[in-house]
Amino acid sequence: MTRFGHAMEKIDERIPGIDLPLMSVSQTRGVIRRSELTDTPQRAESLDAYKVCRRNDIVFNKMSIRAGAMGVAAEDGLVTYHYEVMRPRPGIDPHFISYLMKSSWFTEELIKRERGIGAGNQANVRTTEVPFSVLKTIDAFIPSFGEQRAIAEYLDRETARIDTLIEEQQRLIEMLRERRRAVVEEAVSIVATSGARLKHIIRSVRQGWSPQCYSWPADGVETWAVLKTGAANGGRFRPTENKELPEDEIPRPDIVVTQGDLIVSRANTRELVGSAAVVEGDFPRLMLCDKLYAFSLDESRADSRFVAAVLGSRRWRDLIELEATGASHSMLNISQSDIVNLPMSLPSVDKQRQLAAHLDETTKKIDTLIVETMHFIELAYERRSALITAAVTGQVDVYETHDG
Template sequence: MTRFGHAMQKIDERIPGIDLPLMSVSQTRGVIRRSELTDAPQRAESLDAYKVCRRNDIVFNKMSIRAGAMGVAAEDGLVTYHYEVMRPRPGTDSHFICYLMKSSWFTEELIKRERGIGAGDQANVRTTEVPFSVLKTIDAFIPPFREQRAIVDYLDREIARIDMLIEEQQCLIKLLRERRTAVIAHATSNGAQVELRRVIQALRQGWSPNCESWPADGVSEWGVLKVGCANTGRFDPAENKRLPDDETPRPEFAVRRGELVMSRSNTKDLVGAAAVVDGDYPRLLLSDLTYGISLTTDADPSFVAYALASPSVRVQISAASKGMSHSMQKISQRDIRELVVQLPVIDEQRRLANQLDEQTAKISQLIEETERFIELARERRAALITAAVTGQIDVREVA
């Protein structure tokens, strides 16, 4: 049993004028050059106050250590005050300590200590600073250096295999999504070109009061829709926030069966996402960031929702949306009315919509199954790390 502070030492080295690359910590890639994550310019005019990290030092983000934001530096660099820098003492391997810090055992030790500073719950994981002064009080079983290296070699090999599987499955998901887009593009490429205004019967915007953080059922409880309710192209009534009991509901904003719900504000990729309300939710209200669109009898809502998700219309939405940042784009009612879609006759729209429902459902199922496989692989990776660093696996027998 070794006190963590006896195995690692905090480093707070600052050398004004030193010419080193600016580093960042990624949850998936560890300590890497900031330029590999973003092409944005450095915010600070001077880097004199930045901390120096040396090759083989451990760097972690004090605000998101529990999320796995840590790694071993492969080169010398500079990091901001958000990061802590630790250096191994003699007899301690940095890579072993990094794996130890990613184990569930270590996370539990952090949670115990975070409660002491008022932040033991998961909701505050991103707002709680965990400095080295907290880590150094943890008592851990740290084996001799040779065994540390054996564990690191074993985990490096096994984690690489799992990561390769995950990467392959992520590529499969990308291909499946491309296939879904191609299917939609083909099915919505025929018919007369029509401005959406010609088939819009009503276009309304909702209301955004202060709500609870949990959802309502929309039938017996009042709820206000979040923009994510249409993200996938399928209406998700659970994407809402419950209206407080002391807030007077506004029934005129309730969604209607057969109506298109569209996000007015979202990321560049999701602004304008639309889905058809496929049920009765008399107490589920449109928010200020969502539109409710009722169509004329010349347009099938399901087909129009698919058309709005087609590449040709997404290009129009992307060009029309405006905002100060990529993460918050908005599209106006006028721009929506000016979108051009291709509409065949109504019977053909319905036939194509039914065909797309069947085809996209199969693809979506495959995507869900693949995502579940990735989730299980990540759980396996986390369990393997914990088992290896806590001695549950004798790596000498599985080498």
Template sequence: MSGLRAYASYRDEARETFTRIPEHWDVVRGRHLVRIRTGSGDTVDAEPDGKFPFYVRSDKPVMSDHWEFDTTAVLTAGDGAGVAKVFHLVTGRFMAHQRVYVLDEFRRVTPRYFYYAFSNLFHLMALDGSAKSTVDSVRRPMIADMPFAVPPLDEQWAIAHHLDRETARIDTLIVEQQRLIEMLRERRTAVVAHATSRGTLVEFRRIIAALRQGWSPNCESWPADGVAEWGVLKVGCSNTGRFDAAENKRLPDDETPRSEFAVRRGELVMSRSNTKELVGAAAVVQGDYPRLLLSDLTYGISLAADADPAFVAYALASPAMRVQISAASKGMSQSMQKISQRDIRELRVRMPALDEQRRIATYLDEQTSKIDTLITETERFIDLSKERRSALITAAVTGQIDVREVA
């Protein structure tokens, strides 16, 4: 946005989506700019080989053999995880889910300008009151009553053209950084695979001293973070391969803690139930957490004296072991798989001598730490790029910058 000037004069507007706009712009509610309706399709109507895009409540459409709209429209999810996050600008024939809003018949706005303004500011209308999270579902008045800053049509074209160009540049940078992350993760996997490929192949039961499953109390949604509070581990505590004690839910004060399920220093915590990619993920408990308890979705595994926990955690994350874990897991869907204690005991793992295990674990700690740092830095760059993209759009569609000359 550097080099872009502000408009000559502004007027104050106490609106949900902006506080001031250029003097010659109008404020118009959504109901006066677009027709608001929803689709009629259901997820079961999807056909993988269909001819028409079928917009559901996710980022990517599925396909359908039928269509119900033939128009240019802006679409947004009406409920679920996509609320105030999923938006599409489409033209032509398409199908829409019954909980997807279809906004068309544009009046006083160009479709692309409206898309930029609506997709970038609608989250302010969909806040649940906490200013942090969105509501579970979108109600029609949220769209109908949303105030838009509406410039003359020639300025709308200029703004949309400028944003098309600038957001394309940012999006290209983001895609390049995402590819870098993929390469780094592939490198990490290769390093772990090579380092854990030596040793005698043994059944996992041979290196297990004890295997226990946690319990399932009713917990608060927020984590325990004080010495007087008890927490029950969430399944995601071992997703990254490093134990995350913050991944827990607070045990209510009226629930009696079962201290026999407390995690123990040096044991492996493994996810019993998770997605296909993460079921069986394991991490070593490095510290003392006497008030953190295993949940029924996690296992606590104590190893025999000749097995180094850090090495075994790396081995479980290797491609060879992931193939075994995936084959042993069972469930009704890819998003919820489970692995039994019996199947864990029957896994086969390569185990070198204990001194070699420790040397390998130390080497992998160093190598994966470097790679993980690069991944974290790259993810931060992506987050900053997305923030810059959003700030640019907001500034343009609320008139905080004048793009007419550069556009």
């Protein structure tokens, strides 16, 4: 066993005025130029205080190392103080070390050594800082340099195959989502963005509250809970997007959602503000939060499922985003007045129900395919992680051919 600190050394090189590209660490792409991830300029006016990383150095994010935010630098560059830079000592292959650090075995060793709030808790993976001083105490089995290279090359090949498969499945998901959008757009194309306002088909409006709740969800049937903002995301009602109400809080039955309610997000990101969905099922103890509206529609004039589809279509999304206000892109607001005054010239209620039924049938098939594909991707990531762990811990003979 080799102490990690004997295999790697911490580098804290700073050279004011040096002309090198600014680098970032991606969980999926490793150490790459920041310009490949975003065109937003760096926050600091000067890069003089930034750390220098050299080609073949390992760079990792102290705040998200357990999420796999690390990699080997392919070129010299500059990184912020959020990152640690390590250099392999003689006889150590950086690519092997990078894979070792991504293994579940290494993660378990980190968890044992973490200190601070939420240490060892996967839910707090982004809040526990893991500096080099923690890593250097880990005892790891590091084989000969030739074996390190063989393991790294084997994992390069095998993970590349898995990554290609994952990318193909991700493209399939995007195609399915595009197909879903097209189905919705076609169904609502007969509705004009003019004429009667939405308020003419609304019977009542309710808005919730946001008390201090537990972080975990409840069933909303036997136990009281408050919906979260994301309960209407994606045009589907998500009852599990809630937080349990503490026992010392008095519940408010007047803001419980009821089946058929049109739920609309009052505050969210630009892409999600105004998201609409229809409550399906009976949840007698599930309450609205203050960032959600619940509209009860006139059933003789409107089908809430169809109205939700209209609000989620591109033309109405443009109207909603135009009306949304807020200083931050991460949280915009749309007022009740702006929503109820949206123009929506609907066809007959019978036609709406017919189109809504068609949408339900078609989109549910697409959604099922999306869920199945996402599950396949999840399994592929698990296979990738298991393969890395098996290879760096000597459970795989990397000298065998793939066909063998």
